[in-house]
Amino acid sequence: MLFKELLNTVDYEDVWKILDSEYCHEEGAYEIYKHVIEELKSLLAKPSEQPTTLVVAKIKNILEPNGVIFDVFGVFEDDKERYSLSMEPWEEWNGFNVLDKSIQIYGAPAVVAHAIYELTFYGYSAEGAAKRVAKEKQILKRRLDEIERGETELIPYEEVRADLGIADNRTPEEKEQQKKQMEKAHAENQEVYKMLLGWV
Numbered sequence: 001m002l003f004k005e006l007l008n009t010v011d012y013e014d015v016w017k018i019l020d021s022e023y024c025h026e027e028g029a030y031e032i033y034k035h036v037i038e039e040l041k042s043l044l045a046k047p048s049e050q051p052t053t054l055v056v057a058k059i060k061n062i063l064e065p066n067g068v069i070f071d072v073f074g075v076f077e078d079d080k081e082r083y084s085l086s087m088e089p090w091e092e093w094n095g096f097n098v099l100d101k102s103i104q105i106y107g108a109p110a111v112v113a114h115a116i117y118e119l120t121f122y123g124y125s126a127e128g129a130a131k132r133v134a135k136e137k138q139i140l141k142r143r144l145d146e147i148e149r150g151e152t153e154l155i156p157y158e159e160v161r162a163d164l165g166i167a168d169n170r171t172p173e174e175k176e177q178q179k180k181q182m183e184k185a186h187a188e189n190q191e192v193y194k195m196l197l198g199w200v
Helices: 003-007 012-022 029-042 090-095 100-106 108-122 126-148 157-163 172-197
Strands: 052-061 064-076
Touching: 003 029, 003 090, 003 108, 012 029, 012 108, 029 090, 029 108, 052 090, 052 100, 052 108, 052 172, 064 108, 090 108, 090 126, 100 108, 100 172, 108 126
Parallel strands: none
Antiparallel strands: 052 064
8 A cells, every 4th residue: 555545544633642642742743743644645646766665663762672663664675674764755755655564563543653753854844854855965965075085084983972071981781781682672673574574
């Protein structure tokens, strides 16, 4: 089922309940997300350059092993990678096939809610998001060009943390314990991906 078709099967109130319970919002979010869905319904479903399947997966948050997050990503046929979709045009979102298993396991309102949250990362209108994505891509290209020309210096992550006053003060034992927790969460997440996709 295409994402645009899925949008037409859900009641906004059901979608909003999930958005409201899973994510933090500013005042007025109810109307903003309602408008997003209305705009999506008014747009065509444009096929992406490479046929894309939209997947929603409930996984452990590896940074907070007792917490969960919903991973929204795309997969391509015969490709075992997971791809971010946040920079894709809204018309292409409409044209994504939605993984049946995501709908079966989490329900259509949840799939729509989490997809909408991801889709609006760069803005709450198709035009606004497209402009922001174009700007972000220009910045990324400029940064990459600077690196390739040797005009910028890469700074180690630990040095940046220290400069910002967020140095890692964990003991070696705490670091090892957290590493084990993250590895456990990662392994459990791989099982979720395998269950949904049949591969990891």
